[in-house]
Amino acid sequence: MPTVEHPNVAALRDILRLHTVAGQEGAECDPAPFVELHRVLREHFPLTHDVGEVVEVPPHGLLLRVPADPDSPTATDDPVVLMAHMDIVPLGDESRWTHPPLAAEVVDGVIWGRGTLDDKGQLVAVIAAMESLLADGRRPAREVWLSFGSDEEVMGTCAHNAVEILRSRGVSPWFVLDEGGAVASGAFPGVSRPIGVVGVSEKGVLSLRLTASGRGGHASRPAKGGPAARIARAILRLERHPFPAHLSPAALEMLARLAPHVPRPLRPVAGRAQRHPGALARLLVAAGPEPAALARTTVAVTTLSASPAINVSPTSVHAGLNLRIAVGETTAEATERVRRTVGDDVEVTVIDEHDPSPLSPVDDPAFELLERTITDVFPDAVPVPYVMYAATDSRHFTEICPRVYRFAPFRMSAEQRESIHSYDEHIGVDDFLDGIRWYRRLLDGLDSTTAAAEVGR
Structure with missing residues (x-):
């Protein structure tokens, strides 16, 4: 007898098959996959659409308002916003995928496909939890807005437009929750237990272009110190002179909470994180790329372009830099530091x-x-707070809410985290269903926060 597929797994698979790639830098994208995604959401989750209000957000996003239980003592209190995004990054080299990225295959209890972790799995988990609450004949104790963006991966305008819609309606959320940290295993050196990392901020983003120019010409007579050499020298200077390490208050709090779980020799240092911030920052930098990103501004060289032909010395060479700016620093300061580091013969x-x-x-x-x-x-x-390395749509919501958090309620291995924006992105069926259970527990927990919320105002 064939196994009956869980309806929420079926919903996720239907959505994973849609090629919802947002347009780059304002370019038009195909709206059809987004229109179909809206239809699939309504088909699988009709109560969430019918009970409240559906607001379309340009270019292809959605706001779903679910009213509070009128008998709840918190019904008139500030609402909650739960976020996710519909768009995905391009598929990349499909030959590297174990299973086709848009096939949404389920193999041995694992769902494979682009967007399983970033961020369609979270989108379906959010709305499925709300649907289950409504199916039980209940409403949330507070008004809830589900905000689903359509261009997060290209840092587009959809989330900003959603904020403006909420602002125009006088919505001032109690808290906002978007994608972010996860129940991560192997995320911190020496800690064997998984860590439920909740982003309480996110690093800034700075994109720079380095340009070196020269006469160029025939490749048979290259000049010393040409544009390519100067760009190469600039990149090496940046690698040899990284940004200084320091720890934000969130990172110090994270280390203090992890102190009982780190190897015994490190517990006294981690437990007194406030007293030894410099030593701890240096330890994180030495521990590898993931911990190091917690401790300083990072610089990644992401694009390179030069001559259009192999036998032509370039007249100009460009390098694209992507910097993630640590909390406590600014993009203006980072830009000036890069200019000083690369020297006057390279334009920034x-x-x-x-x-x-x-x-x-x-x-x-x-x-x-x-x-x-x-x-x-x-x-x-x-559970620990941390500062996210990546940028999310939630950064726009800080304009209307002082409590913006970032957490994806899924267990994720180091291998899974590496698959995000890469190949072989996947999530376990049980882990996906646990994520739905987490959101349902969160919604149920809203009715126990009356007194606590008043204290926290």
Whole structure:
């Protein structure tokens, strides 16, 4: 007898098959996959669409408002915004995928496909949890807005437009929750337990272009110190002179909470993180790329372009840099440091810039609700705050809410985290269903936050 597929797994697979790639730098994208995604959401989750209100957000996003239980004591309090995004990054070299990236195949209890982790798995988990609450004949204790963006991967305008819609309606959220950290295993050196990392801020983003110019000409008579050599020298200077290491308040709090779980020789240092920030920052830098990114601004060389022909010396060479700006620093300071490092013979142009997001509070009922929900659903995990390396749509919501958090309620191995924006992205069926259970527990927990929320105002 064939196994009956879980309806929420079927919904995710239907959505994973849609090629929802947003247009780059304002370019038009095919709207048809997004229109189909809206239809699939309505088909699988009709109660969430019918109970409240559906607001379309340009270019292809959605806001779904679910009204509060009118009998709840918190029905008139500030609402909650739960976020995810519909768009995905391009598929890349499909020959490297074990299973086709848009096939949404389920093999041995694992769902394979682009977007399983970033971010369609979270999108379906959010709305499935709300659907289950409504199917039980209940409403949330507070009004809830589901915000699904359509151009997060290209840092587009959809989330900004959603904020403007909410602002025009006078919506001032109690807290906002977007994608971000996860229940991560192998994320911190020496810690064997998984860590439920909740982003309380995110690093800034700075895109720079380095340009070196010269006469160029026939490749048979190359000149010394040409544009290619100067760009190469500039890149080496940046690698040899990294940004200084330091720890934000969120990183110090994370280390203090992890102290009981690190190897015994490190516990006294981690437990007194506030007293030894410099030593801890240096330890993180030495521990590898993932921990090092917590401790300083990073610089990645992402694009290179030069001559259009192999027998032509280039008249100009360009290198694209992507910097993730640490909390406590600014994009302007980072740009000036890059200019000083590469020297006067290389031009530095700012392409795009966003300063780090403000820190959201940890000693607060909203964060405590997230922490409690992590412990309830993932009892082996250690909940901790951290600063996200990546940029999310939630950075726009800091304009209308002081409590913006970033967490994806899925168990993720180091291998899975590496697959994001790469090949072989996948999620376990049980882990996906646990994510739905986490969101449902969060929604159920809203009715126990009345007194705590008043204290936290």
